[in-house]
Amino acid sequence: MNSIVYTVIISFFCLTRLLTAAQCPTERGPLTVWLADATNCQADEAHCNRFGLDYVCSEEIVNPHPNATCQVGVKALCSFPPIPSSLVETPANTFKQLAYNVWELRYLYYQIGQRERTCRIIPETFRRHPDLDAIIFNEAFMGGCIAGFNLSYSGEKLTFRDILHEYGFKYITATIGNPPTPRKFENGGIFIASKWPILEEDNVIYEATQPLTADDLSQKGASYAKIQKTVGSMSRVYHVLGTHLQATDNIGSDNVRRNQAREMHGLMLSKNIPPHEPVIYGGDLNADRFSDLAADIFEILDASMPVIVGDQNYTKDKTINDIYDGKGSQKWIDYVLYSNAHLQPSKLATVQVVIPKTDDPFGVCLDEVRVWPRPLFADNPRCRKTKNITDLADHFAVMGHFQYEEDVTVDVTPTHPPTPPVVATTIDPAGINVQPGFPIYRCGLMMPRTAMPTRPTALITD
Ligand SMILES: *[C@@H]1O[C@H](CO)[C@@H](O)[C@H](O)[C@H]1NC(C)=O
Ligand SMILES: *[C@@H]1O[C@H](CO)[C@@H](O)[C@H](O)[C@H]1NC(C)=O
Ligand SMILES: *[C@@H]1O[C@H](CO)[C@@H](O)[C@H](O)[C@H]1NC(C)=O
Ligand SMILES: *[C@@H]1O[C@H](CO)[C@@H](O)[C@H](O)[C@H]1NC(C)=O
Numbered sequence: 001m002n003s004i005v006y007t008v009i010i011s012f013f014c015l016t017r018l019l020t021a022a023q024c025p026t027e028r029g030p031l032t033v034w035l036a037d038a039t040n041c042q043a044d045e046a047h048c049n050r051f052g053l054d055y056v057c058s059e060e061i062v063n064p065h066p067n068a069t070c071q072v073g074v075k076a077l078c079s080f081p082p083i084p085s086s087l088v089e090t091p092a093n094t095f096k097q098l099a100y101n102v103w104e105l106r107y108l109y110y111q112i113g114q115r116e117r118t119c120r121i122i123p124e125t126f127r128r129h130p131d132l133d134a135i136i137f138n139e140a141f142m143g144g145c146i147a148g149f150n151l152s153y154s155g156e157k158l159t160f161r162d163i164l165h166e167y168g169f170k171y172i173t174a175t176i177g178n179p180p181t182p183r184k185f186e187n188g189g190i191f192i193a194s195k196w197p198i199l200e201e202d203n204v205i206y207e208a209t210q211p212l213t214a215d216d217l218s219q220k221g222a223s224y225a226k227i228q229k230t231v232g233s234m235s236r237v238y239h240v241l242g243t244h245l246q247a248t249d250n251i252g253s254d255n256v257r258r259n260q261a262r263e264m265h266g267l268m269l270s271k272n273i274p275p276h277e278p279v280i281y282g283g284d285l286n287a288d289r290f291s292d293l294a295a296d297i298f299e300i301l302d303a304s305m306p307v308i309v310g311d312q313n314y315t316k317d318k319t320i321n322d323i324y325d326g327k328g329s330q331k332w333i334d335y336v337l338y339s340n341a342h343l344q345p346s347k348l349a350t351v352q353v354v355i356p357k358t359d360d361p362f363g364v365c366l367d368e369v370r371v372w373p374r375p376l377f378a379d380n381p382r383c384r385k386t387k388n389i390t391d392l393a394d395h396f397a398v399m400g401h402f403q404y405e406e407d408v409t410v411d412v413t414p415t416h417p418p419t420p421p422v423v424a425t426t427i428d429p430a431g432i433n434v435q436p437g438f439p440i441y442r443c444g445l446m447m448p449r450t451a452m453p454t455r456p457t458a459l460i461t462d
Pocket of ligand 4: 363386387388
């Protein structure tokens with residue numbers, strides 16, 4: 001009798017151990033994802049690590065989706081790493097805005113390590129810049145990291161939105177141009193993520209395009225977010241507009257970009273933003289910093305380039321980006337600008353090219369124009385070119401850093417437009433040395449220190 005009870009207890013114990021050992025935890029953390037698409041269909045720790053994710057456990061694939069990459073084999077539960085350093089708060093009158101073209105073109109036509117790179121972008125960005133306030137994303141067409149790539153099957157997702165939300169950027173505008181239309185079947189790839197509440201959002205899809213270019217088939221445009229930053233007892237509103245102007249280059253493209261800039265400026269005007277609130281523009285303008293086109297776009301937006309700091313001179317530099325082979329073009333085409341017609345960043349206005357990257361190289365398939373409907377990883381023999389890289393996109397990011405007067409009036413809407421610029425001294429009454437050319441608002445009054453440089457008033461032809 002005793003031995004039967006004993007055997008039953010032992011068998012039960014062993015069975016329970018066997019079952020629990022074979023099973024993954026029933027409780028999943030917030031940023032976990034099942035990946036069932038390893039090249040050999042045996043997803044293991046290395047498959048999670050491929051994307052910079054931590055390995056949790058593996059299980060046999062059961063009841064796969066009929067379009068899933070692996071119908072039999074093993075899937076792995078992977079977990080996104082926790083935020084590398086806690087977010088840092090800066091006073092409400094300062095604002096750090098990043099613009100980042102993340103090169104997340106859709107699978108089907110491109111194999112450019114989309115998942116491997118973009119899964120690393122957000123942790124590496126916050127590791128270096130824990131004090132960011134908002135990020136404008138460009139070319140986040142699928143959604144970033146483990147995103148959906150295909151209408152009929154993508155597998156489980158863990159997107160930029162999920163990661164940003166968990167990392168403390170809980171306020172995120174819609175990706176513009178979603179859902180796509182039959183004629184413009186790709187979205188605009190643009191959205192704005194903010195650490196602070198977004199009081200209002202809007203967007204425009206550009207009418208100015210060149211028919212049948214890749215730009216025309218995607219719903220490029222401008223995204224607007226009215227962000228309220230509150231720290232301690234101080235609260236400030238920032239108006240952020242993010243865009244990605246036409247990339248295709250052929251006859252007439254520059255005028256398309258000018259017209260797109262006019263449409264973005266129109267979106268800004270439609271918001272009736274009081275002149276004592278700041279307006280920040282950002283994104284890939286596809287206009288080189290020294291070109292007439294860039295000068296025209298700045299004029300159309302009535303915006304200024306902040307003072308450049310840091311040692312990088314290009315936002316897309318094929319000579320140093322290890323996605324490329326050490327040669328090729330160098331361009332500054334990504335921007336964070338401030339509007340001249342609104343509150344001026346009188347205490348600080350800088351822009352810096354920043355390079356989020358990993359310490360350790362990771363392998364990607366760089367088979368750029370490749371018709372294949374799902375991800376090809378570096379260990380897949382179908383991939384015609386693999387590379388170990390540390391850079392996370394074809395562009396670097398660009399970071400605008402602005403600081404405004406503390407004692408500006410924020411709750412009174414002026415009944416008349418700001419007074420025209422008047423020449424004043426370059427020393428602030430409070431003794432703060434400021435850059436010449438930065439007019440300041442104090443209690444709703446514009447007090448420029450020096451005359452703004454006059455811009456050519458020649459008409460831009462269409
Ligand atoms: C979606 O993926 C499935 C499975 O890989 C593939 O058969 C199908 O052609 C893809 N559809 C599109 C529209 O790319
Ligand atoms: C599988 O993919 C095909 C082609 O894209 C699609 O027509 C079909 O609906 C998909 N099956 C399921 C169950 O989603
Ligand atoms: C950027 O340009 C400056 C001035 O010409 C130069 O000193 C600096 O080395 C350049 N930076 C890089 C990374 O090449
Ligand atoms: C990438 O690195 C791995 C591990 O060090 C190595 O085995 C592989 O050959 C490298 N691939 C390329 C294309 O250099």
